[in-house]
Amino acid sequence: EIVLTQSPGTLSLSPGERATLSCRASQSVSSGYIAWYQQKPGQAPRLLIHGASSRATGIPDRFSGSGSGTDFTLTISRLDPEDFAVYYCQQYESSPETFGQGTKVEIK
Amino acid sequence: QVQLQESGPGLVKPSETLSLTCTVSGVSINTFHWSWIRQSAGKGPEFIGHLYSTGSTDYNPSLKSRLTMSMDKSKNQFSLKLSSVTAADTAVYYCARDQGRPYVSWYYFDNWGQGTLVTVSS
Numbered sequence: 475e476i477v478l479t480q481s482p483g484t485l486s487l488s489p490g491e492r493a494t495l496s497c498r499a500s501q502s503v504s505s506g507y508i509a510w511y512q513q514k515p516g517q518a519p520r521l522l523i524h525g526a527s528s529r530a531t532g533i534p535d536r537f538s539g540s541g542s543g544t545d546f547t548l549t550i551s552r553l554d555p556e557d558f559a560v561y562y563c564q565q566y567e568s569s570p571e572t573f574g575q576g577t578k579v580e581i582k
Numbered sequence: 583q584v585q586l587q588e589s590g591p592g593l594v595k596p597s598e599t600l601s602l603t604c605t606v607s608g609v610s611i612n613t614f615h616w617s618w619i620r621q622s623a624g625k626g627p628e629f630i631g632h633l634y635s636t637g638s639t640d641y642n643p644s645l646k647s648r649l650t651m652s653m654d655k656s657k658n659q660f661s662l663k664l665s666s667v668t669a670a671d672t673a674v675y676y677c678a679r680d681q682g683r684p685y686v687s688w689y690y691f692d693n694w695g696q697g698t699l700v701t702v703s704s
Contacts (some may be wrong), residue, residue, distance in 0.1 A: 483630040507682075508689035518628060518676055518694035530692065562626050566688040573626040 476500055476565050479573035486582040493550040495577045497563035507567040510539055510548045513576075514559045515554050522561075523548065553579070584608040586677050586695035594702050596669075600664040602675030604695060611635070613659050617679035617691060618651065618662045620673040627694075632680060632689065633660050667702045674699050 477500040487493055497508065499554035501553055506526035509522035519529040526546055538553040558581050563574045590602035604616070618630040631641040633651045641649045645664065653660040655677060674697040680689035 571629045575626045
């Protein structure tokens with residue numbers, strides 16, 4: 475199965491700053507079948523991005539996804555107070571679908 | 583608006599069977615594929631299995647020998663049974679709707695239930 479490794483584990487930033495989150499796959503996700511989710515405490519994950527770069531319905535355009543092959547990135551252009559949360563990447567290139575271990579974006 | 587709601591016992595004894603139900607509203611379960619996903623404390627989510635609109639299934643190989651998933655179309659519900667549970671099965675269990683391109687890709691998950699905590703303990 476494809477193992478996804480997210481970095482950094484924790485990102486300490488201030489509101490208004492730019493956040494760059496990394497997701498590295500153990501083998502190529504050649505079709506770009508990567509999704510990103512946001513999870514706040516006590517809540518289910520919320521879909522942000524699919525197909526590596528397509529925003530889900532209702533997701534603000536400050537969230538963007540990019541990447542190819544084994545390296546993918548989620549960028550939050552200007553952090554809003556509501557964006558402080560844990561973010562997960564997921565691959566759906568091959569079975570079974572797998573998730574990364576998460577990056578926590580915390581207020582500095 | 584699609585809504586999913588998990589239900590079932592919050593406490594299961596070791597070696598027994600964990601049983602959960604997901605009730606779907608806002609859409610017929612005939613028209614989409616569905617999944618169960620779980621998340622242990624402080625970890626990333628773990629995919630459990632797919633239940634397709636046809637009633638067929640795809641299970642995570644790591645859990646396959648202990649899993650049964652099924653649907654009740656008359657109630658717009660689908661269910662999960664995980665047998666011979668241990669403490670390692672303690673987690674928040676989510677049901678979710680699949681999205682993807684059948685025969686082209688596997689699936690991501692665009693709608694999730696709120697999750698239900700299942701603790702395995704005697």
